[in-house]
Amino acid sequence: MDVSFLGGPQPQRGVGVVAPFDFALDRELWRWVPDEVSLHLTRTPFVPVEVSLDLARLVSEHDTLQNAVRALTAVAPEVAAYACTSGSFVGGVAGERAMCAAMTQAGELPSLTTSGALLEALREIGARRVAVVTPYTQSVTDSLEEYLGEAGITVTGRAYLGLTRHIWKVPYRDVVDMARQAVVGSPDALFISCTNLPTYDVIPQLEAELRMPVLSANQVTIWAALREIGAQAVGPYQALLDPAARRGPAGMGASSSLPGPIIPMPDHPVADPGPEPEAALAGAASPGPDIDPADGLDPGFGPGIGEGPFLDDSGGPSSM
Numbered sequence: 001m002d003v004s005f006l007g008g009p010q011p012q013r014g015v016g017v018v019a020p021f022d023f024a025l026d027r028e029l030w031r032w033v034p035d036e037v038s039l040h041l042t043r044t045p046f047v048p049v050e051v052s053l054d055l056a057r058l059v060s061e062h063d064t065l066q067n068a069v070r071a072l073t074a075v076a077p078e079v080a081a082y083a084c085t086s087g088s089f090v091g092g093v094a095g096e097r098a099m100c101a102a103m104t105q106a107g108e109l110p111s112l113t114t115s116g117a118l119l120e121a122l123r124e125i126g127a128r129r130v131a132v133v134t135p136y137t138q139s140v141t142d143s144l145e146e147y148l149g150e151a152g153i154t155v156t157g158r159a160y161l162g163l164t165r166h167i168w169k170v171p172y173r174d175v176v177d178m179a180r181q182a183v184v185g186s187p188d189a190l191f192i193s194c195t196n197l198p199t200y201d202v203i204p205q206l207e208a209e210l211r212m213p214v215l216s217a218n219q220v221t222i223w224a225a226l227r228e229i230g231a232q233a234v235g236p237y238q239a240l241l242d243p244a245a246r247r248g249p250a251g252m253g254a255s256s257s258l259p260g261p262i263i264p265m266p267d268h269p270v271a272d273p274g275p276e277p278e279a280a281l282a283g284a285a286s287p288g289p290d291i292d293p294a295d296g297l298d299p300g301f302g303p304g305i306g307e308g309p310f311l312d313d314s315g316g317p318s319s320m
Contacts, residue, residue, distance in 0.1 A: 012038040015225045016077030016107070018068040019195070020059045020084050021046045024168035025218065028200050029083070032222040032233040040075050042068050050164035053090060053139055060087035065099060066106035073107045080104075080111040081225040083195045085217045086140055088113035089147035096147075110228050114195055114217050117224035119151050121240055125213045127188035132158040133178045134193040135167045144193055156185030167196040175202050183210055192216040204237040213239035213246065 013036060017029065021043045029039055044064050049055040058064075060082075069080050080103050082088055088096050096116050103111035122130065130148065132155050134141045141160040148155055159182040161170070175197065179190055189212055192199050199216035206214045223233045223240055232241070239245045 010036065012036065013229060013231065014038050014040050014075060014077035015222075015229070016069065016072035016075075016080040016109075017041045017221075017225075018065060018072070018080065018082045018084075018103075019043050020055075020087065022051075022165075023083065023196055025196060025198060028198060028218055029222055031200050032219060032235050033226070034231060034234050037226065037229075037231055040072055040077050042071050044068060051086070051136065051140070051167065052164060053086075053143060056084075056086040056090040056140065056143075059084060060090065060099060062099065062102040065103050069103045069107040069109075069111065073109070078109065078229045079225050080107050080109055081117075081221050082111070082113040083218070083221050085114045085118070085193045085195055086136065086143070088115035089144055092147055093150045112221075112224050112228065114221045115147060117220040118191065118215065118217070119153075120224050121215050121220040122153060122189065122191075125189060125215075125240060125246060127213065128152070129154045129156050129185070129187045129189075131156055131179075131182040131184065131187040131190045132193060133175065133182050133190065134158070134160040135163045135170055135197050136160055136194065137162050137164065141193075156187040157182045167194055168198065170197055172198060172202050175199060176206065179206050179210065179214070183212075187212065189213040189215060195221065200235070203235070207237065207239055207245070215240055 015033070015037060017039055019026075019041055023043060026039075026041060029041075033039055044059045047055065047058050049058060065082060072080060082099060082103065088099060091098070096113055099113055100111045100116060122128075130153055132141070132144065132148075134144060136144070138160065141158060145155045145158065159178040161174070161178070163170070175192060179192065179202075183190060190206065190210060192202075192214065195217045197217070199218060203214045203216060203219065219233070219235070219238065219240060226233050235241050237245055
């Protein structure tokens with residue numbers, strides 16, 4: 001059979017992605033990518049450490065990142081992205097810039113990180129005040145807030161789960177619940193941290209309900225990488241990707257024309273959080289008398305689930 005008339009394959013533009021060894025959301029990254037672009041992923045070497053500040057530092061050592069970028073250059077990507085939020089904010093703004101410089105030196109190509117992409121995305125939408133949702137422990141969440149503060153961004157409220165592993169197993173419902181609880185103090189936008197936390201399908205829902213732009217770690221990483229090569233991320237109704245979806249300097253006003261039904265906010269106050277777990281627990285905490293178990297953490301996660309969400313409505317580190 002003569003197939004010469006088919007031609008092709010069509011030329012592909014490449015985005016190189018360095019992910020931590022435990023990254024499990026390759027498919028989610030691809031959902032933001034247009035057809036003419038390929039993602040080329042590589043991972044950092046395994047280390048026997050759970051999600052923590054120590055792990056963030058270990059997977060982000062310059063030698064580790066440089067070796068990963070050199071491996072990616074074999075398939076000639078046009079840009080390299082380090083897809084790890086905690087790993088790229090743990091050293092502060094200067095540390096993030098140094099990572100980019102080390103990656104660029106190793107691969108001789110433009111390089112970026114998730115945390116750097118976050119700041120770029122906040123500038124893009126004009127947001128200076130953010131609510132923050134993380135799956136991390138308190139100490140890692142504190143480090144994110146310090147990074148944002150150093151960059152001139154105010155955290156108005158935050159919620160975190162206290163997890164040290166199996167973050168990719170968190171269901172969408174828990175991401176949405178945390179977001180509802182974290183949005184206090186009139187933020188311009190919401191940021192959902194961690195590239196291992198699923199977010200793609202909840203972004204449009206939360207933007208419609210909360211009336212503000214919602215950014216996630218994977219979203220800003222792919223958006224910034226594609227923008228670097230002159231391409232555009234794809235995705236349904238996301239303010240970062242579609243300027244027409246924005247209202248005002250950053251958020252959508254109450255009169256915005258939004259698709260789909262608006263899901264009502266809970267009308268009961270959030271219960272006071274319990275003590276902060278800085279290590280993994282055997283399972284989810286037992287729900288209180290007024291909380292439906294179906295609304296809490298999925299007990300099927302297995303080890304590594306903390307007792308969150310924990311709330312810091314003052315916008316500062318928790319005093320727990």
